[in-house]
Amino acid sequence: MSSNLQYQYTFDATPAVTIPPLRPNPATPVYASEDAVVASLSNSECVFQVKRTGDAHVMTFQVLQALDQCREFRTLDEHVARIQSTIPGLEQQREAVTRVLQNLIERDLLISDARFTQRLTAAAPRPLEPLRAIFIRACDRPAQLERLLATVGEYERRHRAGRHYVVLDDSSLATNIDRHRDLLREFARTTGCKVSFFGPAERQRLVERFAKAVPGSTGVLQQMLLPAAGANRFGGGRSWNLALLLSAGGRFVLFDDDQRLPLRRHELAQGGLDLNPTQSPFARFYRNMEEALAAGEEIADDPFGLHLDVCGLSIGELIARSEFGINRESLRGLNLARLAHLNSDTRVLVTQQGTYGSARSESAAWIYHLDAAGRADLCASREAYLANVEAQFIWQGTSRARLSTISWFTPFAFDNSVLLPCTNAVGRGEDALFSAAAHFCHPDALALELPFAVGHVQEQSRRRSQRSLLASTPRVNHFATDYIQRQFGSFLASDPAQRLELLANIFRDLAGASEMVRITHLREYLNYVRADAIERLQQQFESASDAPVFWQADVRSIIDANGRALIAKAPPRLGDWGDDFDNAACARALRDELQGLAANYSAWPALWERARELGDKTLAGA
Numbered sequence: 001m002s003s004n005l006q007y008q009y010t011f012d013a014t015p016a017v018t019i020p021p022l023r024p025n026p027a028t029p030v031y032a033s034e035d036a037v038v039a040s041l042s043n044s045e046c047v048f049q050v051k052r053t054g055d056a057h058v059m060t061f062q063v064l065q066a067l068d069q070c071r072e073f074r075t076l077d078e079h080v081a082r083i084q085s086t087i088p089g090l091e092q093q094r095e096a097v098t099r100v101l102q103n104l105i106e107r108d109l110l111i112s113d114a115r116f117t118q119r120l121t122a123a124a125p126r127p128l129e130p131l132r133a134i135f136i137r138a139c140d141r142p143a144q145l146e147r148l149l150a151t152v153g154e155y156e157r158r159h160r161a162g163r164h165y166v167v168l169d170d171s172s173l174a175t176n177i178d179r180h181r182d183l184l185r186e187f188a189r190t191t192g193c194k195v196s197f198f199g200p201a202e203r204q205r206l207v208e209r210f211a212k213a214v215p216g217s218t219g220v221l222q223q224m225l226l227p228a229a230g231a232n233r234f235g236g237g238r239s240w241n242l243a244l245l246l247s248a249g250g251r252f253v254l255f256d257d258d259q260r261l262p263l264r265r266h267e268l269a270q271g272g273l274d275l276n277p278t279q280s281p282f283a284r285f286y287r288n289m290e291e292a293l294a295a296g297e298e299i300a301d302d303p304f305g306l307h308l309d310v311c312g313l314s315i316g317e318l319i320a321r322s323e324f325g326i327n328r329e330s331l332r333g334l335n336l337a338r339l340a341h342l343n344s345d346t347r348v349l350v351t352q353q354g355t356y357g358s359a360r361s362e363s364a365a366w367i368y369h370l371d372a373a374g375r376a377d378l379c380a381s382r383e384a385y386l387a388n389v390e391a392q393f394i395w396q397g398t399s400r401a402r403l404s405t406i407s408w409f410t411p412f413a414f415d416n417s418v419l420l421p422c423t424n425a426v427g428r429g430e431d432a433l434f435s436a437a438a439h440f441c442h443p444d445a446l447a448l449e450l451p452f453a454v455g456h457v458q459e460q461s462r463r464r465s466q467r468s469l470l471a472s473t474p475r476v477n478h479f480a481t482d483y484i485q486r487q488f489g490s491f492l493a494s495d496p497a498q499r500l501e502l503l504a505n506i507f508r509d510l511a512g513a514s515e516m517v518r519i520t521h522l523r524e525y526l527n528y529v530r531a532d533a534i535e536r537l538q539q540q541f542e543s544a545s546d547a548p549v550f551w552q553a554d555v556r557s558i559i560d561a562n563g564r565a566l567i568a569k570a571p572p573r574l575g576d577w578g579d580d581f582d583n584a585a586c587a588r589a590l591r592d593e594l595q596g597l598a599a600n601y602s603a604w605p606a607l608w609e610r611a612r613e614l615g616d617k618t619l620a621g622a
Helices: 061-068 076-086 094-106 113-120 142-159 174-191 200-213 218-225 236-246 289-294 303-308 315-319 365-369 372-378 382-388 430-441 476-485 496-511 515-543 549-567 583-614 616-620
Strands: 031-033 036-040 045-050 056-060 110-112 131-138 165-169 195-198 251-256 259-265 282-285 347-357 394-397 401-404 413-415 445-456
Touching: 031 094, 045 061, 056 061, 061 094, 076 094, 094 110, 110 113, 113 315, 131 142, 131 236, 131 303, 131 616, 142 174, 142 259, 165 174, 165 236, 174 195, 195 200, 200 218, 200 236, 200 583, 218 236, 218 583, 236 251, 236 430, 236 583, 236 616, 251 303, 259 303, 259 347, 282 372, 282 382, 289 347, 303 413, 303 445, 315 347, 347 430, 365 515, 365 549, 372 382, 382 549, 394 445, 430 445, 430 476, 430 496, 476 496, 476 515, 476 583, 496 515, 496 583, 515 549, 515 583, 583 616
Parallel strands: 131 165, 131 251, 165 195, 347 445
Antiparallel strands: 031 110, 036 045, 045 056, 251 413, 259 445, 282 394, 347 394, 347 413, 401 445
16 A cells, blocks of 8 residues: 555534526536545545546545445536535535645546546557458358458559458358359459458368467367357357467458458447447337338448557547547546546457448347437337338448447457467357457456447347246357356456466356356356346336337336346346256256356467468468
8 A cells, every 4th residue: 555645624614605506618627536445544534546646645534425425427516416415414514625626636636527538648659560461251142242252342442552351261162162262353353452261161271270389289270160060059269369460460450251441430329439438239120121221321441441540549648539539528427437548558350340231139129228319210100110120221330439448249450469368169158258358358448339330230020029028038149148247357467468367267167166166156147137137127117108009018028027037036047048957957067167268268369379470471471
């Protein structure tokens, strides 16, 4: 603990004239109190230790009460008025309260918006690594890949960027593999771009090459990069892991084959950086795919440049740009403790964007958490609502750039200059799992979501409403994501490889628990998820009393489904497991899933480092 025990104030008991607080002026600075740990020293005094710096200050409990009322960014007059109205005996002490707050500002315990921004910009600029390649995950959908390459070809003819494109083909049918290879060759011929193709044969050669270079890694490489015989779970994580190896030491961009250019900006998009960690989802709904694909305005700038210009930047460099600046209004009302993830060492690890066209999630449960404007668009009429609940023709994203610790959807640009973790080769939710593991390995790194969107047209219409109305049943990767989030802030190591090994051991610890402990843990987890879903939906229901009855009926139905699941005696099955799994089967499945992830995390740093040493040579071998 710091010996800086230097601060003690008491309020003057002399009556003062009450001055009513002024109406907030946008030009007036706003302030918020530092987050701290408090320990009692006596009946009247305590020590206030700032979490950010470790500095300790002695103060009276009355001053502590005053600081506690200043947690959110407000003007000094607003803070004074709140303190006078909440702390007994200070109703007539405006001047005394103001004097104490001024001293708290001088002591850096009450932080102004300018001081907060100054702290974020203290770090030196970070050099950005070059782009290694633009990767495209493809799997048995030649028509989708053909449309994507056509739009990328239009981009190349317009911008003449000459970037390197790599198709990561995870197809199971030989005819589709051949078709994908032909499409890529034609793309290279018409654009002059450098291309590479990684199909099953190329993956197998890469596995053999790395298995020789990193002894004992054969099994893990096969699990992470190659399809397993008879496996029926989504395998998008295999190409994700392959992209991470092929780009180790650099930066890369990741497409899915059902996406398409151009990037578009919604007419409601705004400038600046939204720092609110509880921002509501932003979505708008359309009558058909043609309307959805034409929504907003096309972005004329280089779409890859928009992401690569900020991917890897420090937070200070980011907010120094006019389009990402922090202003007083963006801070107003925010608790400084909720912004603890922002400091001078923070950097942008990945960037992402929204989608226009098809939704990017298998469930549409998120539509019941939209803001009032989004809900009005969802429920424009009963007929519109019945179509919109399938989330088939939408704009889904953010209206203002925002930073977050977890990215729940696939990022677009990645800074892979320092070790990024692998993800689960199989199962939906591989994007969230990667993001949680990445933040665990790099606690000072964040995801930046930009206020524009990429086209997304799935190969066929999907019914999401049936899944949306069921009780919340997370998949294995969602369970692992939530388990990792519970570990945030618990470890101090700075080396990402060491932290990844810690994460492997955390998973091994739970996998090694008794069968009863694993069953109990799963049951507690599912109960928590469903209780949380009920609480959040009830809050939505209560705050949207003017919502149409058909919206209210569905919300009540989802609440009821989660309530019934909460008190049911069914085995604690996750979403990827069979309906025939009993308690013992659930416990075994959890053990096997966690052991597999732990093995991957342990082996990954050596594989990534070997890939970094090889650099472009790995791609050249395709």
